[in-house]
Amino acid sequence: MTVVQWSGRGSVGVAAGADVDVDVAVVLVDAFDSAACVRLRKLVVNSRARVVLVVDGLDERQLELVLEAGVRGIVWRRQATEVQLAQAIRAAWRDESDIPDDLLRRLMAQRAGRARGVEVGTVVAGRPTPRELRVLELVAHGLSTKEIADRLSYSERTVKGNLHDVMTRLNLRNRAHAVAYAIREGYI
Template sequence: MLNSLRTTAVPDAADRTAARRRVPVAVTAPDPISREGAVSQLRRHPEIELREQPGPDTVALLIENTLDDAALTRLRRIVRSEGARAVVVVDAIRETELLDLVGCGIGAIVWRHEATAHRLVQAVLAAARGDGDLPADLLGRLISQVGTLHRGAAGRVGAPSLGLQPREVDVLRLVAEGLDTGEIASKLSYSERTVKNVIHGLTTRLHLRNRAHAVAYALREGYI
């Protein structure tokens, strides 16, 4: 992933290609003034098509005051459940929040004090291409943190793989709808044993107590 990240630079040919196809963008902000400010900056650019709500074919431009648990849950939902690519505009990011953002699927971040129209459009076009776009100082911090994690994990054997696999999400979505094991198996064309194995595997791997705990985890992390 780090190889695909790039720091602030002059838009290249790929930017111009993205511009020609118009990128749909939905702006979300904690207050009307911040939202209207971003919308007014983006509206002047013909390569941007403004939309009211994020979705699978949009770039979500998210303006956040702080990256608390509520903000991270909102980001996960937009990226994982709604399928949007995202750009986050924020005042500051603590060390503990940086990997959380990357874990949410956020690859483009803009400092709020650098959020000019040009900078916002550049980040949006990068996100639309699936590229990373981080401020240079933030990229350095990310590389340092990943290196620290890798060194810390080097001596650990059998560390658990976190996150949910697609079929685990499918099963938990049906559990959340109230279906029992047999109904889930019928719906997904699995055997009942397979459904039980999927649930057992994810609860064991993620140290979850039961199905309800697993559904709560999936909801909190934005999978369903």
């Protein structure tokens, strides 16, 4: 786990220890597990820093643990640009939360599903869901939105929503870019 500390007073540093006085700590975690969760919790408690987590992926259970640990912001590793990190750091410094929209939607769906007794699967940043992959495969075959909707028994709005979600989450510009990405990554 790598920790980059930022202070509103202008100081920035990289530290392995948690006993520091900083305003915001950016934590890069290669693999989120229970040990990383314990270290995050210690960092928040010992330093009273607001933490921004940069991670490859989290499932909803891990997200709950991260939020319970006191993490203020989450940035998907593949989306960790200077602008995105600066936005997350500013939000944390203002005591606000900054969580990727796709992860927030999945968390809300999970909570709603629990109320109905249904368990929702995990979200992995940078990987299309099975439904999104089915839609992308049909786009790759040249089908229109209406044809895809008819073939999969979805509404056109659902097809458009799936395409929008995958393109937003993966920072893809259009359908052609989405198909090219899926082919290049070996998904279709």
